[in-house]
Amino acid sequence: MDHIEKIQGLIKNSYQRMEQLADIVPLLRGGHGDDGSLIRQIESIFNRHGHLLQMVWGVEIASFYSSENELLVSWEQRADTGQVLEWVYAANKTEQPVTGLDCKDKCIQYVAVPLLANNERAGVLLLGRSLADVVLAFHQISGDDVGIITASRLYPRGGIEPSRLLPEWNMRVTALTHAERNLLVLRSVSEDHSLAAVGEQHVWHHHSGREYEVRLIPINGTDGENQAQLVVISDVTSALADIRVATRQSLLGGLIGLLVSEILLLLLLWKPMARLQRVALSLPYLAEHAFEKVRTHLGQSVRRFWGRDEIDVLNNTAITLSYQLEALQAQIRERTRNLAERGDDLARERDFVTGLLNTAQVIILTQNAAGRVVMLNRQGLVITGYSADEIEGRPFNELLAGDKISPEVLQELEELRLGRREQVRVDAGLQCRDGSQRTISWFHSRLLVRSPRDAVVLSVGHDVTEREQAEQQLAWLADHDPLTELFNRRRFQGEFEQILMASKRYKHSGGLLYFDLDQFKYINDTSGHQAGDALLRMVADKLRQVVRASDVIARLGGDEFAVVIRECDADGAVQVARKVRAQLGTLEFPARGRNHSISASIGIALFPLHGTTVHDLMANADLAMYQAKEEGRGGWHLFSSDERVRERMQNRVYWKEQIEQALREDRFLLYFQPVLDICTNTIGHYEVLLRMRDPRGRIISPGQFIPVAEQSGLIHSIDHLVLQKAITKQARLWSQGYKLTLSINLSGRVVDDPELVPILEDLLRTTGVDPSSLMFEVTETAAVADMMAAANLMHKIKAHGCQFALDDFGVGFSSFFHLKQLPVDYVKIDGMFVRQLVENHQDRVFVKALSEIAKGLGKKAIAEFVEDAEALILLREYGVDYAQGYYIGRPAPHIIEAPCSEGKLA
Template sequence: MEKSQLFFSLRWKVALLLGSVLLILHSFFSYTSYLNAKTNFVMAREAVQTSHVGLAKALTEDSFLALQQFASLVSSLNHSSVHKTKSPPHNGDVIDKNWLQWQLNWQLESLTLFDKRGMSVKSWGNPLVMPELAVQGVLKNTHPKQHIYCVTGCFQQLMTPLGEKSAQGALSTVRSFVDIIDKYKQASGSDIGILMANTDTEDANRHWPYKLSTANLSEQNIPVFEFVSAHYPISDFLNRRKLVGLTGRFFDVSIMSIPPQDATSPDSPAYFLLIDEVTTSVRHLEKEARQLWLYGLIGLGLVLLLLVWLLQDWLRRIGKLSQAFPLLLQDQYDQCREQLTIRNVRYGHDELDKLNELALNLVNQLQNSEQEVHGNTFELMEKSQHLAKERDFIHQLIEVAPVIILTQKLNGIILNVNQAGINGFETDRHSIVGKVFDIFLPESEREHLKKLNELRSGIEGEQLQITGFLMTKAGKQKETSWLHTVVKVNGYCDEAVILTLGIDVSVSKVAQEKMLRMATYDYVTGLSNRRKFEDDFMLELASAKRYGYQVALFYLDLDKFKVINDREGREAGDKALTHVATVLKEAMRLTDLLSRIGGDEFALIMPHADAKGVEHIAQKINRVLLAQDIALSGRRYKITASIGVAIFPLHGLMTTELLKNADCAMYQAKAAGHGQYRIFSPDSDYQDKLNLMLHWRETIEDAIANDKFILYYQPIRNLKTGIISHFECLIRLQKEDGQLIMPTDFINYAEELGLAGRIDRLVLKKVVQKHIELNRQGKDYKLTINLSGRLFNDVTIFDDISWLIKDRDVDPGKIIFEIAETAIVSNFAAADRLIAQINELGCLIAFDNFGVGFSSVYYLNRFPIAYVKIDGSFIRKIDKSDDDKVFVKALSGVAQAYGKKTVAESVESEEALTILKEIGIDFVQGYYIGDPAPLD
């Protein structure tokens, strides 16, 4: 082609046309991207606004919840009803005493008590005016009522009825919204204000009949409120957000009702005004849009320049395209590629260059496609082998699965079965495959066959689960859980088969029966346990009521069994219980029912009982027990039982009544000596003792459950400095009327009832809590706890002590455990171990009742003791007895020689205090120093 015929214009035409199209597309996509970014921005703001609204609602609801908790606290202080007069209720003094602290801790504005007529009894703080109808409504409905009032400011008010069954008064608690506003601003970083009704008509703005509550909205956002209230209707912001521009800045503004909806007064509704400045985000969005447009234009220019250069290069290679096609048809790709490579290309062949490039790409693609075909063929062969391995693996899994797996046609013909199925059918594969599944079900499986046929015909869904039986070749029936599922087989004209799974449940049935027996029988003796005993006893009583005969209940408690259990161990104790169970079975009649209902307690139910028969069995039981002693660890033990008998219907009609009376008679027998029996007598004095024990059990358990145990603190003074250094913690039980019960009145009953350990742990917990409270108040006091000897045998007590002492707020050096010498002597090994463990925690040990025992001096060197408390019996008359004075001086000298601090108890006079100071006693304690009292 001659130079005069060069097509330079074509390149530029293509560039210009393509550039215009790209420019239009770029503009369209840029604008679309801007719109998407704007939409995302709006959605993000919606999410932020939603979270802010949720935060404001949550803070408001939490504030109401705090008012409810505080109201419950105050209401619990007043157990009696509110008086009809205007005199303060019983807890007025308590509120007066704690008002300032409560007001600070609970952020309260005011607290008001109303009587049952709705009249204000007493107020604390700055009370809101409560409408009389609202108070009457709370008293009438006996339900708490929440209110929100906005006058000069906004407040939350909770009105709570007083009284358990009927409202005997009401309690009003008021809180300001200021705390909610501050928490919201801290948590969200946004601004919030409260809108309340604007009663000043002259000052009301044009659109909104609301004004801002004082000290809510930040000063810089007040112009935003003034602007939107003057230019927009309030409906544009209620429960929705709106973007507002003001002086070159942008703000997200929304309004929401203050929750809960029913708490806002209809006469003066209030709203949250939420303002969030988004100027930076909006400007950032606009800046990104401009940068996107600019960078797109730059990129477009570069693309056009590259395109011009590429067009010039591509149009060179089309010259030899016709020479390359024959080679391409002969699969000579390398030769074809060599022909398409252009050398010394003249300018102006742009279109041909492009065609040449396309041809070269076609060559490469065809060559790559041929290579891919070869590669895919090889990969297909590998995958076929892999699938074959997977198929063999799945087949193997099915074969070894412990579940019957078989497939059958819709007509019931079995297609295949796994090895578990062969084992379950107890035959070979050939005797199963090709047979109808129905023949392996017994004739009793009519319901199973009916539902299976419905599944096959498509009437009843695509799955059937049923529990039935499988009949083996030998005629044996196995209980089996069946699952039949219709499965479509692809590639076979939608032919369906049924996949059948079967699980032999006969073994699990046996396990369930075994577990049921474990739940109703004692594993040690094999006798029925308390649960089954109660069921059997109820059935026997029902039969006795119907047929009119007597039933005797024997309540047996083994004498001194605890000695065997403690001395020989638990295994020996179980052996003794088994021996007793065997002997009792020999002594009872065939119609009697024997059960083990407790650790060493047995119960015998004797139907058709008469007085002669009852006495005969009771005497026989102890006679046969004494006749056969038991050998344990080389020692021989005689076992007897204290027996109490209650007879239906003479001594009761209900199981609980008969059990209680038999237990009462058993205690009578135990009091008479070992191996005795007693038949219940309603005139017995022991009934009074039993009732007393029941009374104390209820009293102590109620005190533990309802936290009625309180601590009194007796001061201990440093005799040298005159300063109170620590307090001894003493427990009291406070009754409903405020009366205090001393530990000497209830502790013995607690020990006999097994409740002493729970009381000890409760005291320990209260002492640690008081210690933490004193530390936070900056009061440097030590607290002493009396550690009773019964805790030495409690293997879990140290874990409880350690858990409390290791709290990060506890200073172990300020906790002192007092241990009496008698407690150490009674269990020296356990005391030695526990004292060492407590000392490792960093706590201090005090030796109580020092000087009473002969081993006192020995213990000073044996244990890590910090304080020794000289027994009060040597201190009370020290000003009148020279012997006591000499003895106390000697004890003090010995203690101080071992480096121990001395504490004198029971100091009751100035004269005794003077003598103790002369002797050199370190600390003193007693009524002269201070009475036990609550510690504020």
């Protein structure tokens, strides 16, 4: 700081001297004339006394400027830099002296002093003096080497000696005392230290075996390219050497003095220390409860009256303490004996409480008055995912899920902490560490508080997340079909009732589509229930694409679906039905190597036209659906109020329900009708006939339910049931010794049943029945409907050793052609030609011709409806092989004939 103050004082003094000189210069010749005479006077002064200004005052630059800042007179060199001109302008403007420092080339001090002539502004006198004079003055005063360094520029005026550059600092040396030596020192310092480091504090530098102190002093008024600093270099080698010598001498003297002091102190304290050591060695015996030993050791050194000091006081105190501790130890032993029994109880209680907290499957935590968690049990840590360190001290409200807690509950909890409530019950969300939320049923209660640090609230929480999710799932399942996620029947009826009420209130009409999937049971049976479930999900997705979001879709059960269309007329309902049919028609469902196509028969009912209640509309839409099935699968039908149609549809619905119920309850029966071998007059052949028992026990003939079964697609299930019952019966008969042949009737739809042959193969394998004892009958009408499929089926069955008969032969005009094309073993002459065989000549001709054709083709003929002896005699005469009818035997639920080896016509 001393150097800085000296430098600043020298610079300030230099400016003041230059200002004084500027005031004196115009007076060197005395007086002022006009502007022109003042200019000539100053020019004369510069010419006559310029060397005096330079030698005595150190002036290097002298110029005179007009009041308009125009250069009028200049001596030696011109100062025309922009910065200097600005100072001239400022002096003219303010009419006050202006000083400045310009260090672009070399550091020059400038002073611009305004001059007056005739009490008017005459111009500005500018004087410039090198700062090097200030440096020399500082060197003379302080004795230290000093220099000026300025910012280095690329092309300075007059060039720069390379030795004066300091490239590491980007500075140059403008002036320096003892330059030859100090330039080397500065260059070495710049290589080891940055300019900023040296500027912040002085540095000590070793160079050429000597120690230097280098410091930088910024010069006020310089920055940027004009930046300049004074550098002070002090050779402190001798001073440091003197300091080292003095330090060594001081340390040596101090050590000797310390050693002498320690010896004297030891001599003085030797005896007291020995006494103090005796006390220190005796005190540990107090911890060992050796009180008598302490008193024995310390009692030897106690002085009674004269010369007592602090150590004697310590001895007495230690002895007194031994008596007190001995008494306290006796009391502790007594109390320990009294508390020994209670200690076990407290430990058991503590262990019980700790175990209860850690094993309880509920969250247990305590809160202080500020609402922060004091303690959380193990179950709480497991549920929240926090550690004990993370949860303790955390505000309890931060654990509550914000979307599941109301401000009222938070207010109640605050009142509980303040003692205004005793209990709070609430279900709230709990925010876990992983971001998940749990639903907790909380019970908060107020605790008895004895200290401000005690917990004030006990919170017990039961995790009911799974229960809440289960309740939500049950609520959803109560209204939805879990397979398709559509509304179920219960929710559908509720929604439908709401729509009907709104329709009645606002006078709107709407439509109901009711449909099921054609042959869904066949797909379910052939490809498995998983395939059927996948198909139902695909159908549900298609319905969502077709139907508006405002309409209602439901799966009512099985493959039955319903759609309620809001605010539509008949054309709108039909249009939606067509869209549904078209979309379902695009579905192709691959399963087990087969591609199933989907179709639906859709019944349409309009409200309020066709009904105003859910029951009526559902019933009418159901009737319309069956009408659509009767008209052809994959279509739609708009309900009609025609009574005959209604009666027919109701009859069909009735028989469909009866068939389905009979299949479920196994109420289908097999009846057996004997077939006579006319040549041997024996019975070794029975035709299997189907009957159904209704719920009241009455036997129903197949003519009442078979047509409905064929139309509804249930006929395949009936065929499979008949096949299973007949072959099982045949196996039992053969095991009992009855070597009979059973003729099994197949329906007209059997030719498109791909499952029949696999079922037959499985039954033949499992029962062991001789295939040659089985004959299958198919009507001529069914066979000619698809000749290729019928022939293919017959070949597959005959390949297993079974026989085939063509029933109702002779009805068609091309019967003989059919007989040639189909691989049958028997032909059954239709009963319409046999009933009046005795009375009708044409029937006799026709039967005789049929018998001869059959024989010619290698087939055997069976005549049906033989009801008297005269007809049997004619059949024997015409060469017919077998006869069947009421005269031979009526159908019965049991085979009552004797084994065929002994069976005779009764």
